[in-house]
Amino acid sequence: DSGVTQTPKHLITATGQRVTLRCSPRSGDLSVYWYQQSLDQGLQFLIQYYNGEERAKGNILERFSAQQFPDLHSELNLSSLELGDSALYFCASSALGNGDTGELFFGEGSRLTVL
Amino acid sequence: KNQVEQSPQSLIILEGKNCTLQCNYTVSPFSNLRWYKQDTGRGPVSLTIMTFSENTKSNGRYTATLDADTKQSSLHITASQLSDSASYICVVIVSGGSYIPTFGRGTSLIVHP
Numbered sequence: 001d002s003g004v005t006q007t008p009k010h011l012i013t014a015t016g017q018r019v020t021l022r023c024s025p026r027s028g029d030l031s032v033y034w035y036q037q038s039l040d041q042g043l044q045f046l047i048q049y050y051n052g053e054e055r056a057k058g059n060i061l062e063r064f065s066a067q068q069f070p071d072l073h074s075e076l077n078l079s080s081l082e083l084g085d086s087a088l089y090f091c092a093s094s095a096l097g098n099g100d101t102g103e104l105f106f107g108e109g110s111r112l113t114v115l
Numbered sequence: 116k117n118q119v120e121q122s123p124q125s126l127i128i129l130e131g132k133n134c135t136l137q138c139n140y141t142v143s144p145f146s147n148l149r150w151y152k153q154d155t156g157r158g159p160v161s162l163t164i165m166t167f168s169e170n171t172k173s174n175g176r177y178t179a180t181l182d183a184d185t186k187q188s189s190l191h192i193t194a195s196q197l198s199d200s201a202s203y204i205c206v207v208i209v210s211g212g213s214y215i216p217t218f219g220r221g222t223s224l225i226v227h228p
Binding site for chain 2: 002004033041042043045048056088090092102103104106107108109111
């Protein structure tokens with residue numbers, strides 16, 4: 001158990017809809033990362049938050065948005081869903097700071113299926 | 116542009132055999148390099164970390180090497196087991212405060228009985 005909790009584990013929805021994925025980081029970790037992994041593809045970095053502030057942005061579509069709340073949990077919002085958005089969405093957390101090794105602790109992922 | 120390239124893309128070996136996975140990176144400035152193991156449908160888990168001054172590090176049957184001069188790393192798996200079947204991902208961390216990880220696409224390893 002990595003200590004990172006993601007909900008829901010599975011989600012099936014229709015094109016054009018909007019969904020919200022939730023992530024609770026490990027206790028004490030300030031940084032949250034979101035990744036997308038399509039079938040048989042590598043992990044694609046979407047966005048990173050650190051202590052409530054956006055730290056870095058990757059290949060995140062304009063239809064997607066995220067935020068990190070004061071209690072450090074994070075949500076990834078996916079809107080106007082398309083078939084190609086079907087993927088595993090992983091959240092990872094790490095404890096950033098001086099001398100940090102940068103280890104990422106991943107949740108078990110949220111599997112999104114868009115029909 | 117920071118990049119991490121892994122080879123081979125996929126590998127099939129027989130149980131009990133050894134194998135070596137490669138990782139080349141162009142990330143700069145370099146902080147550290149990690150190898151992660153990702154079982155199908157699960158989140159990746161860190162196997163080992165290599166910092167700039169380390170050349171070799173072992174974790175059970177896994178041995179990672181790092182050549183910071185040539186910017187290459189390898190992961191050697193000894194006496195493979197069926198449970199080693201997974202994707203192995205090389206991740207390099209950029210230093211300088213942001214600690215942004217750069218992911219390779221992974222090597223898919225299948226171990227056959």
